[in-house]
Structure formats: structure tokens, C-alpha cells
Amino acid sequence: MKIEQYQIDQHNDGLLSSHNNQYVYTKELLGEQGIYADEVVKALQDFQVAIPSWALGTGGTRFGRFSGGGEPRSLEEKIEDVGLLHALNRSSGSISLHIPWDIPEQPKETIQLASSLGLTFDAVNSNTFQDQKNQELSYKFGSLSHVDAGVRKQAVNHNIEVIKYGEQLGSKALSVWLSDGSCFPGQSSFVKAFQYTLESLQEIYAALPDDWKVYVEYKAYEPNFYSTVIQDWGSSLLFCQKLGPKADVLVDLGHHLPNANIEQIVATLMMEGRLAGFHFNDSKYGDDDLTVGSIRPYMLFLIFVELVDGMRRANRGSSSYAWMIDASHNVKDPLEDLLQSVEAILISYAEALLVDRKKLEQARSVNDVVLAQQILQNAFRTDVRPLVREAMRQSGGAIDPVGLFRQVGVRSELMNERGKITVATGL
Template identity: 40%
Template sequence: MSAPALSDLSREARDLLQTQSIELPSWAFGNSGTRFRVFTTAGVPRTPFEKIDDVAEVNRLTGVTPRVSLHIPWDRTDDYAALRDHAEEQGVSIGTINSNVFQDEDYKLGSLTNPDERIRAKAIAHHLECIDIMRATGSPALKIWLADGTNYPGQDSIRERQDRLADSLSRVYAALDSDQQLVLEYKFFEPAFYHTDVPDWGTSLVHCQALGERAKVVLDTGHHAPGTNIEFIVAQLLRLGRLGAFDFNSRFYADDDLIVGAADPYQLFRIMNEIVAAGALAPDSGVNFMLDQCHNLEEKIPGEIRSAT
């Protein structure tokens, strides 16, 4: 049985599809791999300018991917104004700026929650740099995901780490412009295995509520325990006006970062059903839809095209 043509859909369904847009991650177009090896693919982009070219190609073919999410320092460049101009010339814009405080040697015991005040200051300074990049590129949001946590009971104080996190986030939030927002992502484990400092939507929500109205929760569909009712979380955060963004991907076990819908297409439908019911598909809803995937087996551009469609 062939798939229905766009003309077979109701007017309401067509209108919904025409309002939806999906942000693409720059890193999905680069080489990636497992924890054992990074696999190389011919023709992957070498610079953030070339990544934008690939995003623009996907948008040209799908018409629904007009923004690119950047990751710092992976996408660091000497001239962010030129990067913004290049994106506009290609018919796309710069979306979310993602910080990275999980690959530096100093962050072995945490970044924004680290017991060492010097290292916390370094992590805060990195986020202030990201805010400067937001101003130069016209990005509306700063996304924070932390690898912070502990592997053993007694390694550090859980309560004190939460206090440090609250203080660090407040310093970052205070530096935002009035038209910028902070979105805080959660993940229930990995690389920390005893406790993670932002392990669930409740912890992220508590910190966002303490920060202010321009702090919201990021939901990554792969960052949940098996059997979690993700659409319930979506509905609750929408009720509270605190769902800021999605990172869409698919999982079989944990943070697999597979093509969205691959493991459970019906879960994707259930999530989108809540989104549509709440009117959150509209461009002015404040909810950003983004893919966060690694294409290790499939080609990068075709993988992103399939995900978007």
C-alpha cells in the first residue's frame, strides 16, 4: 500500500505540516562512532561553514530544516558574524548554541558542580563565551547538558553539588540578554553511574523555575529509562510552560542516538499528539524541535533527510 500523498491529507493536517520546522545539529554531519572507535566517512564537512552548507542542502530538499544548532568548541571560528552571514546566504539561520564542559581534563570531577571553585569559574566563563557567540550569530537559546555526577557513594556531597549547580546556573542566566533563553537538558545516567547532577525532568524543572521565566527544560527522547512514559512528561512540561526544546532521536537501550522513530515509531506519534493538542507546533510556541543523532552506519545527509521527513 502506497503512502498517502500530501493532497490526500486534511487541510488541518497540511497546515500543521507547513508550520513545523526542525533544527539540525551541526555535529550530525561530522564523523562519529562508538566508545571504541570513530568511523570516518568520505566528504564530511571540515569547518562550521561546510556544516552549514550540508544543513542548507537538507533544507533545500525537505523545506522543513531552516536552522542549524552549533556546538562550542566543535564549531568555534574566528568570525561568527561571517558564519551568520554565510548561513543567511544559504537560506538558513543559526539556532541553539550548545556549550561543552565535558571534554576538558579539568572537568573530570564535574564542571558547574565541581568542588574546585577555579574549575567552576572556568566552566561559567565558557558559558559566557557561548552567550557572546549567541549575540554574534543571532542565536536565541543557550543549551546546557552536563556530564556532572559521581560514580561512588561518598565521592562528593549530593546536596552541595546541587547548591553549586544552582549558583553556577544563576551566574550564567544573569548574563543572558532579555531576548535570550537558557534550556537545561537532563540525562538519567552516563558518564556518571552512581548519581547524575541533572538526572531527570524534575531536577531540571526545579533549577529552571528558580532561575526565571526564560529558563526551560530540554527533553532528549533517548535520555530516559526503558518504559518511561515520555509523552506524559511532555504534557506536564507543556502545562507549566516550561518545555523549551526537544532533542529527537531513537533508543533501544540508553542514549543510542539512532534515527528518530527507528525503535518505536508509535512513541514518536504519541509525543507529537501531545504537542499538537497543546498547540505547541506553532512557530511562536516557544518549543524548539531539533534532531540529536549520530550517523555511524548511514550517510550523513540522507540520514538527516530521512529523520526530518
């Protein structure tokens, strides 16, 4: 299925009068504060969020998965689904592939399909957290950190293979997340696990093309519940520092212990020039992989406050970082959920752009805690949705992406094309 531009234009025409009224009001309101709405809209247009190939099918938990109709049965259909998202919001311009779930067997044709939909390929992701069909050695007790050198070599070779697939597609980064760790005290040596992992990562790092990066992700727990080898941002940063300048830390919002100050982590990583980017999601209890901004929108805003500050200090645009969604949709239509997530990201980014940094710094310099808090909350409580909608409209997208998705019956059409009972590849 493909959404045509005339359908988007017709949809926008019906909403344009109301939207223009809201946008003009917001523009005037911001103008009184010395904020140029057009500059915010331009920044939003430039902000692109990568869609992971695994998020296009219905997700699940370790207890079960309830497949939805019309799920993508191949890499090509996944690319087409991302094309639908990008047509609707014009902010989902790339796809991040998971190998071996989504191997590009015919890279030239894959690139052509993506290009026809205005898409590029973001970081490629390796998988050593589960055994694959016909795999010689098991990852049950680890991969890059395994006590068996043969298992470590197998995991290293897989990552190098993933790099080669990425090269064929024009990707520029490898994303590594390890489930390696232990479930019981005494099961493994913390020191040896770290050393084995470092040696393995060094082999992978040596195989990176000159213009590539490796993103080292961390996670406090799961699937191992006593220890994980790369358990927090500090251990990830330590690995990156030992590897070299082509290694940076990838932050997944769900990969933290409860009440962690993620915005402070972000500020520190940006200060050190070691932030690779984000896996966006939200959570209530742990790594819940919920829709971005659905539970803790103020935290997401505070993170973006630090991101905007860091980008300005480094004189780098948003395209210098990797922004990707990593969520699981067990009860939602995954495409609708992704549309909601992208909108939430853009809303938080827009709010962060409204913060009066000069006044905030002045308040901090005299320890005016009340004013500092008020400056942040004024930005957070500003309704920036008209700015986000205007950015999508000016880029050729829909004013109301979810509304148009339902209006044209995208899911019903996908079910007609693919079947009512389908399972996305890799899930």
C-alpha cells in the same frame, strides 16, 4: 556543493503523477472525517527542525568511530551541508552550533553564508563534558558542580562566552547539558553538587540577554553511572523554577530510563509552561542516538499528541519551541540519516494533527477505553506520507529527498570536493 532548484523540479516532475494520485486519495479520505488536508500541509510547512553542527559528521561510540568521506572540515562546510538538507526537504531551516567545536571566527561572513542558504541559527550549545586543548583546569570530576570554585568559574565563563558567540549570530538561547555526577557511592555530596550547580547556573542566567532563554537538559546516566546532578525532568524543572522565567526544560528522547512515559513528562512540562523543546532521536536500550522514529514510532506519535494538545492550550505555534535532532550515525551517511529523521518527525506531527480531539474527550468523559485507544490508533495508522511530501513540494523541496540525494550523487560530490578521508570538526 549546491543543489539547484531546477534539479529538484526535474526530480519532482518524474514523481508528480504518482504523488498527486496518492495525495488526492489521502485528501479525500481525510475530508470524509472532517479533516482539511490543506491545513495539515500548512502546519507541516511551518514546522522547522534545527540541525546540530555535530551531527553532520559520522558519529561513533566509545569503542570507535569510522569516519566517512566528504565530512565537513569547517563550520562553513557544515553550514553548506545543512543548506543541502534544507534545499531537499525545506524543513531544516536552522543550525545549532556546538562551542568550542564550531566557533564562528568571522560572524558576519558566517551569517551571510547561512542567509544565502535560507538558514538561521538556533540555540548554541556549551561543552563542559570534555577538556579542551590548552584548558587550564580539568572537568574530570565535574564542571558547574565541581568542588573547586576555580573549575566552576571556568565552566561558567565558558557558557558566558558561548552566549556572546550566539549573540553575534542572532541566536536566542543557550543549551546546557552537564555530564557532572559520580560513578561511586560516597564520591560526592548530592546536596553540595546541586547547590554548586545552581549557583553556577545563576551566574550564567544573569548573563543572558533580555530576549534569551537557557535550556536545561537532563540525563539519567552516562558518562557517570551512579548519579548525575541533573538526572531527570524533575530536577531540571526544579533548577528552572529556581532560576526564573527565562529557563526551560529541554527533553532529549534518549535521556530516560527504560520504559519511561515520556509523553506524560511532556504533558506535565507543557502544563507548567516549562517545555523548551526537544532533542529528537530514538533508542532500543538506552541513549542509543538512533534515527528518529526507527525503533519506537508509536511512542514518538504519542509524544506529538501531547505536543499538539499543549500548543493548542497555550495558543502557541510550533515556532515557539526548539526542535532539534541529536543523533549519532556510526553506520549511516549522516546526511541521509538526518533526512530520514526530519521526515519521521513530520510524519508523527501530521499523524497527531489527525486525532479527533472532540471525540477523544467524549470517550474519556464516559471512560470508553476501547474508543479512546481506537481514535489514537486510527490516526497513527493513517498513511500521512503524501501530506509530508506535499508540504515539501509546495515549499520548493523534493518529493523524495533521500532519492534525490542519491540521484545527484551528493556524497560522491562532497568526497570529490573535500577528500575521501576527512574528519568533521569536533568529532
